[in-house]
Amino acid sequence: MNRVLRVNPIACDAHGVCADLLPEMVTLDPWGYPVIAPGPVPAELDEHARRAVASCPTLALRLEQQRPAGRTS
Amino acid sequence: MTAVRSAGTPGHQLPPGQLPRLVAPGAPLGLPAHAARYGPLPVQPAGPADQAQLIAAVERAGLTGRGGAAFPMARKMRAVTAAAARSGRGRRRGAAVVVANGAESEPASGKDAILLRQSPHLVLDGIALAAAAVGAATAYLCVDGADPARAGLLVAAVAERQQAGLPGPAARVVELAGGYVASEESALVNFLNGGRAVPVYVPPRPFERGVGGQPTLVSNVETLAHLALIARYGPDWFATVGTRAAPGSALVTVGGAVSRPGVYEIGLGLPAGELIELAGGAAEPLQAILAGGYFGGWLPLPGAAAVPVSPPGLRSAGASFGAGVMVAVPAACCGLAETARVLRYLAGQSAGQCGPCTFGLPAIADALAHIAWQGRDERAAEWLSSLLPLVDKRGACHLPDGAVALVASALRVFAADLRQHLTRGPCPAAARPPVLPIPRAPGPPPAGGRPRTAGGQP
Numbered sequence: 463m464n465r466v467l468r469v470n471p472i473a474c475d476a477h478g479v480c481a482d483l484l485p486e487m488v489t490l491d492p493w494g495y496p497v498i499a500p501g502p503v504p505a506e507l508d509e510h511a512r513r514a515v516a517s518c519p520t521l522a523l524r525l526e527q528q529r530p531a532g533r534t535s
Numbered sequence: 536m537t538a539v540r541s542a543g544t545p546g547h548q549l550p551p552g553q554l555p556r557l558v559a560p561g562a563p564l565g566l567p568a569h570a571a572r573y574g575p576l577p578v579q580p581a582g583p584a585d586q587a588q589l590i591a592a593v594e595r596a597g598l599t600g601r602g603g604a605a606f607p608m609a610r611k612m613r614a615v616t617a618a619a620a621r622s623g624r625g626r627r628r629g630a631a632v633v634v635a636n637g638a639e640s641e642p643a644s645g646k647d648a649i650l651l652r653q654s655p656h657l658v659l660d661g662i663a664l665a666a667a668a669v670g671a672a673t674a675y676l677c678v679d680g681a682d683p684a685r686a687g688l689l690v691a692a693v694a695e696r697q698q699a700g701l702p703g704p705a706a707r708v709v710e711l712a713g714g715y716v717a718s719e720e721s722a723l724v725n726f727l728n729g730g731r732a733v734p735v736y737v738p739p740r741p742f743e744r745g746v747g748g749q750p751t752l753v754s755n756v757e758t759l760a761h762l763a764l765i766a767r768y769g770p771d772w773f774a775t776v777g778t779r780a781a782p783g784s785a786l787v788t789v790g791g792a793v794s795r796p797g798v799y800e801i802g803l804g805l806p807a808g809e810l811i812e813l814a815g816g817a818a819e820p821l822q823a824i825l826a827g828g829y830f831g832g833w834l835p836l837p838g839a840a841a842v843p844v845s846p847p848g849l850r851s852a853g854a855s856f857g858a859g860v861m862v863a864v865p866a867a868c869c870g871l872a873e874t875a876r877v878l879r880y881l882a883g884q885s886a887g888q889c890g891p892c893t894f895g896l897p898a899i900a901d902a903l904a905h906i907a908w909q910g911r912d913e914r915a916a917e918w919l920s921s922l923l924p925l926v927d928k929r930g931a932c933h934l935p936d937g938a939v940a941l942v943a944s945a946l947r948v949f950a951a952d953l954r955q956h957l958t959r960g961p962c963p964a965a966a967r968p969p970v971l972p973i974p975r976a977p978g979p980p981p982a983g984g985r986p987r988t989a990g991g992q993p
Contacts, residue, residue: 470736471889472931491925495890 464502464528467511471495473522480523483514502528548574548768551775555800556784557760558653563688566695569656576660577766578667578702586616589668589766596770597782598762602636602755603830603858605846608762611752614742615669618750631671632746633704634727635662637678637756638711638718641828642880642972643860646786647756649798651678651685654760655692661759663703664766669752672704676756677723680710715829715884719932720753733886734932755858757786776802781845785856789814791863791970792821804848808840811863822866823948825971827857829877830937832944833870836863853944862971869964871952873971874945875900875907880973881938892935895926899942907965910956916946 467487476494486507487499503511503525515523549556549572559572594609619630635658639647651658662674676693678685689708697705709727711717717732724745726732745751754762761783765773774782781803787810790796794815801810807824811817824834826844832854834842842848846856864873882896902919905912919942927939946953955962 470931471891471929472736474890476890491891491895493890493894495894495929497925497929 465508465511465525466502466528467498467515468524468526469496469498470522470524473520475520475522477519479517479519480514483517484510487511488514496523548772549764551772554776554784554802556764556776557657557757557786557800558649558798563653564656566656566692566699569654573657573660573764574767576663576701576703576763578660578664586668586670589664590616592765592770593762596761596765596773598758598765598773599781599846600755601757601761601785601859603641603828605856608754608758611742611754612665612669615750615752618743619670622750630749631666631669632749632751633662633666633669633671633674634723634741634746634751634753635674635676635706635756635759636718636720636723636753637676638723639679639858640715640718641858641860642715642974643788643790643825643828643862644858645788646798646859648679648682648685650757650760650786651689655689656696657760657763658756659692659696659703659706660763660766661754661756661761662706663701664762665752665754665759666704667702669750671752673746673749674704674706675709675727675746676706677709677711677718677727680712686710715881716886716932716934719934721932723753724751731886733888734930734934736931778802778804778843778845780804780847781843785845785859787844787859787861789861789863790972791825792818792865793863794818801844803845804843806840807834807842807844807861808837810844810861811840814863817863818865820866821863822868823864823870825862825864825873826852826860827855828860829881829941830933831855831857831860832940833874833948835948853947855940864970867964868967868970869907869952869962870945870949871903871956872907872961872965872967873969874941874949875903876969876973877971878903878938878942881934881941885934886932889930889935891926891929895922895929896935896938898922899926899938903942903945906953906956908961910960911958913957916953916957920946 478494480496481488481490488496491497515525590609590612598608599605615631637647637651666674686708693705716734719734720741721735721737722732724741725735727746741751741753777783784800785803786798786800788798799813821836823836826834826849834854842852849856878900882900885892885896887893899922906915923939926935928936
């Protein structure tokens with residue numbers, strides 16, 4: 463089951479907890495906002511990813527089913 | 536009973552292959568003149584088969600959205616219809632909502648204003664047809680609130696149709712406060728739901744859950760006007776202008792250093808150079824065209840004169856069609872300075888919701904302004920280029936992506952100017968007055984308040 467990490471950029475307040483808990487997949491930009499590595503979360507990082515999601519103070523980080531890209535606007 | 540006829544009424548059909556279609560020259564068309572030019576509105580109470588028939592005609596026509604994203608209209612209509620059916624209310628009429636977007640927040644665009652003024656009933660026909668096709672009992676027509684007369688004229692046009700007994704929901708005309716991101720699809724829906732006209736994080740997307748939580752078709756007013764013609768005359772007629780890859784016609788706003796700037800209706804795929812000629816030719820020697828507006832890209836002249844003006848044509852040339860904006864920039868001005876002013880404007884238009892946009896766009900605007908007006912700094916371009924991927928696609932809306940695409944195209948097309956700025960300092964042209972229009976308008980709209988409805992039924 464492929465799951466991807468997504469940040470809600472409106473909810474994110476640059477606390478940076480995700481980068482502490484999941485440095486393999488999350489780095490911070492110069493302003494402290496997370497940059498997520500592309501692609502699905504590897505199985506061995508799944509536990510860490512879930513902890514990062516649960517620890518986000520603004521609930522901005524989510525694990526989602528990989529969905530086909532495409533916007534309707 | 537056939538709800539939507541694909542064939543036109545004899546004697547009324549506009550000649551195939553001929554332009555203009557959408558905006559007739561002369562006085563604005565009231566309802567009688569509109570009916571005389573285009574024939575009757577081919578819509579009656581519809582069942583599911585009739586809905587599918589119009590959507591199939593739109594698909595065969597190859598109609599894409601004229602508001603900027605060029606998304607296939609039929610796919611959007613099907614998505615709304617399917618979402619309404621999924622919600623379990625699909626069999627009931629009125630499960631969906633139609634939002635016609637005529638807010639036109641692109642500063643260099645004027646086509647939606649012209650269309651709404653000259654052919655209001657073509658847009659309102661399109662709203663009625665779209666509502667029948669997706670099963671909507673509610674429709675909104677969003678317009679720029681800056682022109683106080685516009686909404687009033689449209690409210691009168693809606694009333695005229697109600698009196699004439701034309702089918703379809705009475706569109707509620709809503710005035711939108713300015714701001715570049717206010718007419719983004721999710722921002723419009725948020726505004727109609729009583730929030731600020733700023734983008735929201737999707738999903739759910741408006742086609743799934745939009746106005747009042749209902750599946751919502753958000754479509755540009757020009758797209759709806761084309762829909763009204765496809766429903767009357769059919770997809771084959773639609774494709775008698777344009778190209779196979781980009782069928783039909785489109786309104787384009789030609790600005791800058793041309794002899795007759797204004798709104799023109801073209802067959803898609805017209806070479807950029809011929810569009811300049813259509814607008815009276817170059818008023819002075821040109822160096823480039825900004826195609827697609829402030830989310831678009833630069834086309835160098837004369838090299839790009841053969842580029843087809845269409846969504847696929849401009850995309851392959853590293854620009855975009857956007858909402859049909861083409862601004863010709865003279866050789867005697869500085870493309871880097873033009874782009875830097877636009878970036879400053881776009882940075883000011885950020886709703887301030889997403890960090891990378893809030894902090895990144897001003898940083899990009901600063902870096903570009905430094906190159907444009909100070910220069911003599913070999914590392915400035917490197918710094919600017921390093922900022923672009925930090926902003927690209929990292930917002931809830933396309934503002935950061937559009938701004939980054941514009942800067943990237945400026946660095947490519949004005950590479951020779953860039954070298955000169957970096958090594959010898961700004962060119963004298965950087966001090967010239969701007970060609971690209973920069974609105975004085977403040978940023979995104981303030982919080983609070985239900986949308987101001989200019990009329991229509993509650």
